[in-house]
Amino acid sequence: MTTLSPPVAAAHGVPDPAPHRHRRRRWIGWGFIGPFMAVFALVFLAPIAYSIYLSLFRNQIVGGNAFVGFDNYSRALSDPQFWSALSRVSLFLVVQVPIMLCLALLVALAIDSGRLHGKNFFRISIFLPYAVPAVVATLMWGFMYGTRFGLVGNINDWLGTSIPNPLSPDWVLLSIGNIVTWEFVGYNMLIFYSALRTIPTSLYEAAEIDGAGQLRIVRAIKLPAIRGALVIATIFSIIGSFQLFNEPSILQSLAPNAISTYFTPNLYAYSLSFSGQQYNYSATVAIIMGLITMVIAYVVQLRGMRKES
């Protein structure tokens, strides 16, 4: 994998400050990033290494532990439940992520434009859902989605509409998409907004002297300037989609038949590990998902950065 350069810096043509530093300083960078990497190795790399090790074994309730080589991997690749989970999150990714990011970007641009009444109120209110714990979000959305005694039920009664049950198998993915969008629009908005705030005002002034309108400023200055933030938000959203877990896992108690134990790859890995004690196979599924996610994130990053230059 090539390195991800800081995209904002690249966009502005700010040169990487220290490509030809004195030899003495070559290792000083590790003094700064060392602590991060040490903890990172402990809480991420070591468990991953352990998982890779686990994925080469099979432990049975009756029969004990045995080395099985890549058996778990070939099993996963021909496991219809794994593939159904993967295709479900892929669909989710293709539909939900663009909607959420566009919404977040538009709100960020609106707030940044300074043309809103009470923009501070907007900013905090739209960010607020991110602060709501998952348990609570379930209670709230469980109520909103209820067709008998809930809000959807009430709306149907009052307006005589027949909104389908949001928690039925056909609609549940969309309902989850809605919750995720609700939770993370504000989060992404804030990322875009803070990226927009780092754009030097001199650029706008120059553009205005050239007679550029707001639309052109957005297209020609703002969007290119925050491309790095856009790319990274996209990458993290892809990772988030592929790791979709909290929302379906919590809604499962309300819609047990619509959300299977293999609804998403992460949920599948979870039930394998926690209900089924199949730690080895669960680790295998996780490793494969990690590889797939990395490849896609890498492609997105390559494409995102190429357009830029």
Next chain:
Amino acid sequence: MTHTATVPAAPGARPARTSSPSSLRSGRRHSVEKPRRNVVLTVLTGIVLVYSLVPLLWLVINASKTQANLFDSFGLWFAGDFALFDNIAQTLTYDDGIFGRWLANTVLYVVLGAGGATFLAILGGYALAKFDFPGKRGVFAVVIGAVAVPGTALAVPTFLMFSQMGLTNTPWAVIIPSLISPFGLYLMWTFAAEAVPTEMLEAARVDGASEFRTFFQISMPLLAPGIVTVLLFTMVATWNNYFLPLIMLKDPSWYPLTLGLNAWNAQASTAGGEAIFNLVITGSLLTILPLIAAFLLLQRYWQSGLAAGSVKE
């Protein structure tokens, strides 16, 4: 897509398109001169606002209901006795006031976890932005790659490792994993690349200042707005941390609020258990309040920080 769930999304998508032509006319920049307020834009963004707030409204309304009222009244309006204060009192005293203990735990985890995560991210991001060192190219690739592996499957290996180290069922089992914020690292990286002028560092080096002294005395103040943003994200993440404490902690006296609320919620589904949804809801409301307060507080630093940051131009 005709589903209700996405209805707010569609109108929400319009603001910029509508706003842009109208803003063509004004042709002024906000930081230079105050731009004209736009009602249409406000209304359209307001739709997103409503989308964000309606579920929260449910929370506030239902925090004012008794357990019995919760079940026999319409959810989006007040009903029965206004029991908010009663509920708050009950939440704080239920089970010998364990809610207070959970709150204190959460604060501990946030101070050490989010504080530590922010600090590590600042150092790391600064290193990536301002130094050339062996292995630099690989660092972020490794970080992204590791983050891509689903965390739920890593939970058991992590648990077994931590158990070997004797860390499970202690606050450290929650704090140590919270110290890593890949997104924080990225944000600080981009921010440091922008906000700290290389010439300034060069000058300090010429003066013979050590790199760490330069960092704390010159760079840190410049990084303030980025630090506040990262702190905000790590705070919320730690405050709402659920899955990891669930695996790591078994002693309720070390629970953070999220686990505690979940335990209260689960109480409704056990034989002999007492449903206390009213306390769960009120507790949830109380859980969000400190975050809102922190946001408002940090926001002030954030704005002044941003102003300071733009001085460099």
Next chain:
Amino acid sequence: MFTTTHRTRSRATATVAAIGALALTLTACGGGSDDDASPADAQSALEEGGTLTVWAWDPTLTDVAADFEAENPGVTIELVNAGTGNDQYTALQNAIAAGSGAPDLAQVEFYALPQFSLSESLADLTPYGADELADTFTPGPWGAVAQGEGIYALPTDSGPMALFYNKRVFDEHGIEVPTTWDEYIEAGRELQEADPGAYITNDTGDAGFTTSLIWQAGGQPYQVDGTNVTIDFSDEGSQTFADTWQTMIDDELVAPVSSWSDEWYQGLSDGSIATLVIGAWMRGNLESSVPGAAGDWAVAPMPQWEEGATATAENGGSSLAIPEASENKDLAWAFLEYATVGDGVQTRIEGGAFPATTADLEGAEFRDVEFEYFGGQAVNEVLADSAANVVEGWAYLPFQVYANSIFNDTVGQAYVGGTTLTDGLQSWQDASVAYGSDQGFTVTE
């Protein structure tokens, strides 16, 4: 303190073996290894004192622990709610795998017991004399804790099933209380005609409920002999259930509301969910969690598959077990005995638990209590009778926790129109067989 009849035996043996046992426990640092454990060890462990960690979500144990501490000054009980059901089993499994952090006692539901006992994660309580308690408990719970040769837990509460019904709703529409499942369906139809918004019950597919009804119908889909397991949902009992309940689903007589959700509580409160066929413990849950419907509910015997029969089944119910990893088994046994057959039982009954001990269930003191919540009805009478009529011969799988977790992937699809119950049960069977074989069991269908 040792006033109960159950204790007398322990004390007699205690005096005889006290000295030798004391020496043993001391050298073993208070930890009894299974084979030489005895009631006497428990007695000396009590005198020695110590700290016990108990993982349980049962709220009535709080008072029991406090009483026990008061009676035994050297003993400290750390009662920890380590999660409800599956969360706690996961934690237990993790702690056992990690080799540290396991509690001295853990609450385990009956259906999950075989999973832990088979993997030898739980201590066999026979050396402590637990095998002599067979007649102390009702048959259903006892059948659950006695696995093969060993006794791996003692029942704390039980869930003999009964029909909880909203009498107000039944009276209002002039519907007869059903005594058979056919009448139950009929009552469901009448109710729906009278009030289209009301349902006779709710169900979105619940493994515990389904297996309990098959149990009542005389089905024995699971046969377990060590690691030899038979899974077969084609027997008569299973099919009887599937046919009847399919009608309930097809005619939309069950509300598609998941149990324990707030929507469910709402339905129980306003009468739109009019009955529950459920374990006896629901009595306490209605009282504490649906206060708004006080006076509305009543209890009747479980509807029957054959007219005039009295067959019932267990639904839920928990036990306390001592993990093999406990380092203080002797003391753990002392508390276990106190909580499940000693004075603790009465404390727990007062706290609202439904006991599993025959003496209490048959005693007038328990049966004659009139419950204000149930309009003055002596509901314990109905519930205790149910406990005595549980069909014998039922077994759960040694991997029932996993099997139940995939219930909605398979049978649950019948509730959303994806399949029929019969086919759903078949795919549940297939998936369970596949898992069992994969885990090294010898599985026959």
